[in-house]
Each structure stands twice: as structure tokens, then as C-alpha cells.
Amino acid sequence: MRLANKTAIVTGASQGIGLACAQRLVQEGARVMLVDIRPEGADAAATLGDAARFHQADVSIKAEVDAMMAATLAAFGQVDILINNAGVTHAADFLDLEEDDFDRVLRINLKSMFLCSQAAAREMVKRQSGCIINMSSVNAELTIPNQVPYVVSKGGVNQLTRVTAISLAQHGIRVNAIGPGTILTELAKKAVLGSPEARHTILSRTPLGRCGEPEEIAGIAAFLASDDASYMTGQTLYADGGRMALNYTVPVRE
Numbered sequence: 001m002r003l004a005n006k007t008a009i010v011t012g013a014s015q016g017i018g019l020a021c022a023q024r025l026v027q028e029g030a031r032v033m034l035v036d037i038r039p040e041g042a043d044a045a046a047t048l049g050d051a052a053r054f055h056q057a058d059v060s061i062k063a064e065v066d067a068m069m070a071a072t073l074a075a076f077g078q079v080d081i082l083i084n085n086a087g088v089t090h091a092a093d094f095l096d097l098e099e100d101d102f103d104r105v106l107r108i109n110l111k112s113m114f115l116c117s118q119a120a121a122r123e124m125v126k127r128q129s130g131c132i133i134n135m136s137s138v139n140a141e142l143t144i145p146n147q148v149p150y151v152v153s154k155g156g157v158n159q160l161t162r163v164t165a166i167s168l169a170q171h172g173i174r175v176n177a178i179g180p181g182t183i184l185t186e187l188a189k190k191a192v193l194g195s196p197e198a199r200h201t202i203l204s205r206t207p208l209g210r211c212g213e214p215e216e217i218a219g220i221a222a223f224l225a226s227d228d229a230s231y232m233t234g235q236t237l238y239a240d241g242g243r244m245a246l247n248y249t250v251p252v253r254e
């Protein structure tokens, strides 16, 4: 129970990696506000008992972030941990990409993290302690040609993590990121696992020979949120089956 008496906000928590993070933080003793643009998170929160609440919000809109923070403080009285997990992608070739689609992905994947981090940090500063975890991606450094705004947003997440870390360290607030490889969620199934050929391509670049599970990312989030990571800030930890260590293909073990 490394997170006993801690309070966390997890965005994009109705499903996938965010839901797994919320479940793991509750297991570790935290009280968790699950936040998502989708209402399904309410059912997920209900399965987690009194330690969890749900708040529906579009975390790329400041007024809704402010309402999320107010709801968390009303429910739990404090904010110790923020996991900026909400994210989307949009597939389009560079020459066909529409401005609105570019803006939407950057707004949700990057600006939302700034808005939520600023709101949470203003509460954490009062207690001179806190932890922010941003969900980045291997695509902060590895690129996918038809996912221009996604890879750009994730590169920005790594820099946002560093600049937020050096800005808040004086207040005892740590800021790190996790860079997952391909994790078996709805986002990845739609974006890159939609055909046997696409799956083969991913696996040919993954030394461990498999996609990851949301729970494997949640375990890293629990570590970064705990005192076991007390001397870590400004870092991006890649959990990718070896993708970032690889510069050639591997035999696929189907």
C-alpha cells in the first residue's frame, strides 16, 4: 500500500491505460478521481468502491479542468498525484491533414496536460509536495507517417515533462512521463492493430515479441507516484517491449 492516504486524479480513466492506472492506485491505497470525456467512467469508478469517484470533463478546456479540480477538492480535500493520461490520435497523410484535426490532437494530448498540471500544481504547492505523471509514447521519438499531430504532441509531452519538472522542483513536486509501446487498448486497436499486416509490423519491431497490457503501464505509474521514485523528476520511462532499443527488425513469433 505505497499510496495510503494519497489522493489522485487520473484523466482518460474510463478505459484502457487510464482505467488500469486508477485501479492500481486504489489497490495501493489511494483515493482516485477518475476523469473522462466519456460517461462510462462512472461505472468503472463504482466498481472501485468508496475510494473512487468519477467526474466527466473535457480536460482540454480550462473551465472544465477548473470544475474537475473543484470536484476533487470537494470529494477528497487535496490533490497529491495527477496522471495526465487522456489522449487521442488522428490518422491522415501529411498532405491531407486538416488544420482542425491537427489542432484537436494537440489540444487534447498536450495543452490538456499543461492545464491540468497547472491546476494541480497550484494545490500541491500549498502542501509543498506532489507528483505529476504524463503519458507520453515511444512515438515521442519514433514516428508514424500518417499520425503527424500524434507524434508531434508526444514529442511535446516529453519537453513539457522536463520544463514542468524544473519549474516545480523547488516546491517538492516531481514530474515524470511514461512512454508506452503498443498497448492493447481501443486506441491502439483502431490506430495500428487493425490488420494482421499492421500487427506483424509492430511485432517485427518489438524484441519482447508482444504488445503490452494496460496493467503493465499502471505498475510503472504506481512506482513513479510512490516514494520509491523520490529522487526521480524530469524523466520519461519507456515501457515498450524493447522498441526504443531496437534499430532493426526481429523474427516475429506469432
Ligand SMILES: NC(=O)C1=CN([C@@H]2O[C@H](COP(=O)(O)OP(=O)(O)OC[C@H]3O[C@@H](n4cnc5c(N)ncnc54)[C@H](OP(=O)(O)O)[C@@H]3O)[C@@H](O)[C@H]2O)C=CC1
Binding pocket: 011, 012, 013, 014, 015, 016, 017, 018, 035, 036, 037, 038, 057, 058, 059, 060, 085, 086, 087, 088, 108, 112, 135, 136, 137, 138, 179, 180, 181, 182, 183, 184, 185, 186, 187, 188
Ligand atoms: N494504447 C497504446 O498503444 C498507447 C497509448 N499511449 C497513450 O496512453 C494514453 C491512454 O491511451 P489508451 O488507454 O490507449 O486510450 P483509450 O482511447 O483507450 O483511452 C483514452 C480515454 O481518454 C478519453 N479522452 C479523450 N479525449 C479526452 C478529453 N479531451 N478529456 C477527457 N478524456 C478524454 C477517451 O475518450 P474517447 O474514447 O471518447 O476519445 C478515452 O476514454 C494516451 O495518452 C495515449 O496517447 C501511449 C503509447 C501507446
Ligand SMILES: C[C@H](O)[C@@H]1OC(=O)[C@H](O)[C@@H]1O
Binding pocket: 089, 136, 137, 138, 139, 144, 147, 150, 180, 181, 182, 183, 187, 188, 191, 192
Ligand atoms: C496511436 C498509436 O499508434 C498508439 O499509441 C502509441 O503511442 C503507440 O505507438 C500505439 O501504436
